[in-house]
Amino acid sequence: MSKLTEGLTYDYLSSEAAPTREARIETCNAFGGSCNSLRTGMGTGCSKNNSRKFAQGGGCQLNLALGIVSSFQNVVVIIHGPLGCGSNNLGRAGTRKTARILKQRPTTTDTIWIQTNLDDTDVITGGIEKLRQAVLYAEQEYRPDAIIIGNSCLPGIIGDDIDTLLNELDGQIAAKVVPIHCEGFKSKYVATGYDSAYHGVLKKMVEPIQRYEKALPNELADSNEKYRHSKIVNLFNVGSTSYGDEVELSRLLTALGLEVRVLPLYSSVEEISRISEAALNISICATHDDYLLGHLKERFGTEYIIDTLPIGIKNTNQWLRVIAEFFKLEKEVEKLIAIETAQLEEALEPFKKVLKGKSVFVGGGETRIFTTGELYQSLGMRVVGLKPHNFDRFAIPMIDSIDDQEAVIDVAPGQPAEELVILSRLKPDLYVGHAQANAWITKLGIPTVPLFGQSFNYMGYSGAFELARKAARVLKNTSLSQKIVSNVALPFRPIWFESNPFDNIKEAKV
Incomplete structure (x- = not known):
């Protein structure tokens, strides 16, 4: 077990839902400063209580939870909420099918979801009856191995007791019925959605198995x-x-x-x-x-x-x-590492010549950006800034992996306008981040590389080679970003780029 989890307790299955990350781990989602100042703030316990006066964007816990459970084989996902809560499933369906083909999984079990489509009337009278009908329909029409209910914000606000209903139906149908509580208003940390998904999976889908010694x-x-x-x-x-x-x-x-x-x-x-x-x-x-x-x-x-x-x-x-x-x-x-490292170091030499001395800014998940930044450092680049979606105890030891401890850190879920001000001043040679952010960044004239992608390899020794190859290829030819910045304007007035990007962060008082 990692020392990073010492002192944490996980025995919450007697509860209907997982605890929020505010209550469970030391998490921060609003910070602007340097590596040094973030470490100090987390050490004193104040940074985790920071907040924002204004938030431009964020994420949805339901989408993160559904991203896990909707991938399971032969399940039906019921989204208990308004129609818009299921919109992301449209974009996810193609990715799911491609992944199943690559993994040689049956292609007949494409993502199936049902929407209870709660409306104004249901806000007053409740939506339990719609959910009952949806569960019974899913069982009769599809005969799945499991029926998974994603409980969105609205039923949580109006007080729909989905667990009582599902316990009542559990003995009437063959499928396992799995409640996933994703009421986003309960936590400001979108990653709580992962905990919500696994809480339901642990309660209803995991069985104890005899082990053999x-x-x-x-x-x-x-x-x-x-x-x-x-x-x-x-x-x-x-x-x-x-x-x-x-x-x-x-x-x-x-x-x-x-x-x-x-x-x-x-x-x-x-x-x-x-x-x-x-x-x-x-x-x-x-x-x-x-x-x-x-x-x-x-x-x-x-x-x-x-x-x-x-x-x-x-x-x-x-x-x-x-x-x-x-x-x-x-x-x-050690034998394996010696062989793999020797082969990789030789293969990386041509890319190091292109990347040496260049600067990079990395945005994304907290552990991913630090490890990605460390890789580019090893190739001769300078990490001038990082933007994690959130920051908690698991990432604290990774701060030391950044050579420049005065490098900018902007802890922010979303907040593209805040990030653009920082980047307009740092002017890195390369930006590595989520595809959604890369579109904004390219309009600054900065070349970009996606932080991850379903058709690419990023991890292990072959992943290190691919990350180096992608960065070198982009920096050899920056004409795309230069043409975009010359022809496409960002929707901000010049005065915005002169402002303090961290003005909206409210620092906690200790």
């Missing part, structure tokens, strides 16, 4: 030591994990003699129910996984690793070493 080989075994269970490991994927990432990380773990199961995204209900069979649960992102893995440890005794995100040589090496230590494979992992 094997003796360790004599040369590795202590006097009375038994091998902990098997060499099965669960590798937890997230929405930003591409198929290429899964292949690369599975390749590395298999090279150590481990049997890899990649889940929960795109898994069947039966595969999820057997999640407790593994000897070790391996996370690539604490922001997504800590609630799930912490519960599995407390409930089944399965150890887990939440250490770093395996992007770049340094972090991939660290990730592999921690896993190997658990299985007493220290000698094997």
